Amino acid sequence: MTHAALPMVVPDxxxxxxxxxxxxxPRDGLQNEKAVVPTEVKAEFIxxxxxxxxxxxxxxxxxxxxxxxxxxxxxxxxxQLADLKEGGVRLPVLVPNRRGLDRALALGARExxxxxxxxxxxxxANLNRTVDESLxxxxxxxxxxxxxxxxxxxxxxxxxxxxxxxAVPVGQVVRVCRSLLEMGCDELSxxxxxxxxxxxxxxALLTALNEAGVPTGRLAVHFHDTxxxxxxxxxxxxxxxxxxxxxxxxxLGGCPYAKSxxxxxxxxxxxxxxxxxxxxxxxxxxxxxxxxxxxxxxxGRPSPSRTVRAxxxxxx
Amino acid sequence: MTHAALPMVVPDxxxxxxxxxxxxxPRDGLQNEKAVVPTEVKAEFIxxxxxxxxxxxxxxxxxxxxxxxxxxxxxxxxxQLADLKEGGVRLPVLVPNRRGLDRALALGARExxxxxxxxxxxxxANLNRTVDESLxxxxxxxxxxxxxxxxxxxxxxxxxxxxxxxAVPVGQVVRVCRSLLEMGCDELSxxxxxxxxxxxxxxALLTALNEAGVPTGRLAVHFHDTxxxxxxxxxxxxxxxxxxxxxxxxxLGGCPYAKSxxxxxxxxxxxxxxxxxxxxxxxxxxxxxxxxxxxxxxxGRPSPSRTVRAxxxxxx
Numbered sequence: 211m212t213h214a215a216l217p218m219v220v221p222d223x224x225x226x227x228x229x230x231x232x233x234x235x236p237r238d239g240l241q242n243e244k245a246v247v248p249t250e251v252k253a254e255f256i257x258x259x260x261x262x263x264x265x266x267x268x269x270x271x272x273x274x275x276x277x278x279x280x281x282x283x284x285x286x287x288x289x290q291l292a293d294l295k296e297g298g299v300r301l302p303v304l305v306p307n308r309r310g311l312d313r314a315l316a317l318g319a320r321e322x323x324x325x326x327x328x329x330x331x332x333x334x335a336n337l338n339r340t341v342d343e344s345l346x347x348x349x350x351x352x353x354x355x356x357x358x359x360x361x362x363x364x365x366x367x368x369x370x371x372x373x374x375x376x377a378v379p380v381g382q383v384v385r386v387c388r389s390l391l392e393m394g395c396d397e398l399s400x401x402x403x404x405x406x407x408x409x410x411x412x413x414a415l416l417t418a419l420n421e422a423g424v425p426t427g428r429l430a431v432h433f434h435d436t437x438x439x440x441x442x443x444x445x446x447x448x449x450x451x452x453x454x455x456x457x458x459x460x461x462l463g464g465c466p467y468a469k470s471x472x473x474x475x476x477x478x479x480x481x482x483x484x485x486x487x488x489x490x491x492x493x494x495x496x497x498x499x500x501x502x503x504x505x506x507x508x509x510g511r512p513s514p515s516r517t518v519r520a521x522x523x524x525x526x
Numbered sequence: 527m528t529h530a531a532l533p534m535v536v537p538d539x540x541x542x543x544x545x546x547x548x549x550x551x552p553r554d555g556l557q558n559e560k561a562v563v564p565t566e567v568k569a570e571f572i573x574x575x576x577x578x579x580x581x582x583x584x585x586x587x588x589x590x591x592x593x594x595x596x597x598x599x600x601x602x603x604x605x606q607l608a609d610l611k612e613g614g615v616r617l618p619v620l621v622p623n624r625r626g627l628d629r630a631l632a633l634g635a636r637e638x639x640x641x642x643x644x645x646x647x648x649x650x651a652n653l654n655r656t657v658d659e660s661l662x663x664x665x666x667x668x669x670x671x672x673x674x675x676x677x678x679x680x681x682x683x684x685x686x687x688x689x690x691x692x693a694v695p696v697g698q699v700v701r702v703c704r705s706l707l708e709m710g711c712d713e714l715s716x717x718x719x720x721x722x723x724x725x726x727x728x729x730a731l732l733t734a735l736n737e738a739g740v741p742t743g744r745l746a747v748h749f750h751d752t753x754x755x756x757x758x759x760x761x762x763x764x765x766x767x768x769x770x771x772x773x774x775x776x777x778l779g780g781c782p783y784a785k786s787x788x789x790x791x792x793x794x795x796x797x798x799x800x801x802x803x804x805x806x807x808x809x810x811x812x813x814x815x816x817x818x819x820x821x822x823x824x825x826g827r828p829s830p831s832r833t834v835r836a837x838x839x840x841x842x
Contacts, residue, residue, distance in 0.1 A: 218693040222726035377534040408802025409761055410538035438795035438832035441758040445725055473832065479754035486724025516754035516789065
């Protein structure tokens with residue numbers, strides 16, 4: 211049997227006509243892979259993603275190298291992306307603190323992201339600080355970045371459920387979102403870090419944020435597929451008017467063969483749905499799939515993306 | 527890290543409050559597995575599914591044994607399910623023709639299903655008939671079943687895309703649906719056999735069926751996860767008022783390690799979403815997951831369901 215390589219297009223008039231995909235594979239994906247990928251492979255990966263039409267590719271992280279050895283080569287990688295930067299591809303980098311910002315600025319980064327938590331437990335576990343202490347840590351970093359003319363994204367982890375605290379009250383998420391916006395973040399990415407959200411919860415959080423005065427245009431969603439819910443949750447967010455969606459090429463970072471797989475939403479599965487809905491993304495699905503198959507070869511394991519597997523008939 | 531074993535509940539008032547899951551694992555699932563499962567294992571599987579709260583479990587098929595060796599033991603299996611039948615569990619069986627119906631009736635079946643196609647190509651490939659010839663073949667079978675007091679479900683394959691024909695016109699699906707209802711089918715299951723549908727297409731088909739006078743209450747949806755779209759498509763169908771959803775425990779029948787995996791929607795992934803939305807199903811997710819883990823052990827391969835993996839930390 212053969213089948214068409216692209217989804218049929220049947221638009222839903224209640225949904226946006228265009229979505230910007232914030233590709234997190236090279237950063238969030240590779241950070242959560244066991245293998246440390248050579249710098250040249252990363253550079254080729256990011257070039258291929260841009261060639262496939264992705265306009266925003268989170269490139270790396272400026273955390274302390276000993277914390278995340280997978281991304282310890284930021285200084286070596288960034289110069290290899292200069293042509294993309296010149297070409298207008300957005301290449302945000304993760305920056306945890308002042309030292310990270312200085313490193314990013316020295317390499318000519320134009321866009322950074324800080325990584326906050328909606329819950330005290332995860333703030334403690336990830337940043338060894340309370341939520342308010344972490345916000346206080348970000349404040350001068352965001353201010354300096356803005357002064358330097360950089361765009362700033364605020365990630366917010368554990369927006370739905372937390373492994374220690376269970377369900378996360380919507381009001382708690384709204385409070386941290388407002389703080390991040392007030393300190394100068396241009397965009398917030400609402401993370402379902404452990405993948406437990408369902409579509410009603412997504413709608414409830416987005417409604418509460420709107421009611422608190424947060425414009426939907428400044429929100430992105432970042433779903434994990436731990437329980438298979440990422441795409442249904444994305445659909446709920448689109449229905450609410452969200453037009454920026456985070457995803458990881460090939461589902462990188464969500465190894466289906468590991469315990470407690472975090473399961474990033476695969477960019478290809480997202481693109482299949484968006485294009486089927488007539489929502490333009492600028493992405494060439496065939497090129498993107500070929501890139502993920504190539505990257506899976508470098509990592510020595512198959513992509514967990516169902517679309518990648520179906521389009522490539524890839525065997526593990 | 528630990529996390530809650532159940533999703534948080536945040537209802538969406540636009541969705542139904544209750545969904546009936548039509549469990550297809552023992553029939554559609556096992557039919558598409560390489561291994562032939564012993565009759566006793568099937569009987570235990572079906573008992574465990576019923577114990578987990580599933581009220582409709584498609585038990586087997588009365589096609590010619592040489593066509594589907596995986597289900598050649600229908601005569602041996604059915605008597606082992608007598609207690610379930612007495613207890614009110616619905617145990618529909620697939621019946622392709624008069625001979626199959628006679629076998630099913632001889633074993634006391636109370637509910638059958640016929641398996642039609644929305645496209646000429648698949649009717650030819652699967653039944654060696656045109657669509658109209660296959661409808662003519664079903665007509666006396668459905669009539670006899672109804673006379674005998676049996677409930678009849680009509681499956682309709684290729685309702686969205688067809689591997690040979692590409693996109694399937696909505697009007698073509700509507701025509702076959704009406705024929706199946708007019709000949710006496712109580713319920714129709716709309717199948718996305720190759721998994722290419724996206725949510726706008728689902729909404730468009732359901733709208734067209736309503737406009738043609740088909741009540742939503744007589745429709746079920748049957749999505750495949752080939753491209754990861756099954757749950758998002760299910761959400762679109764729920765939003766349209768559909769309250770019967772087909773799924774396969776543990777994602778049986780959709781082996782992620784085979785070429786062209788058909789990828790049944792996993793019942794556990796569905797239940798996670800429904801329960802998170804506050805939609806009752808009567809299913810105990812923990813028991814169901816334990817059943818799928820047990821069955822995966824019998825088949826010697828891991829479940830492709832993300833929820834099963836996450837809840838069981840199952841390694842391949």
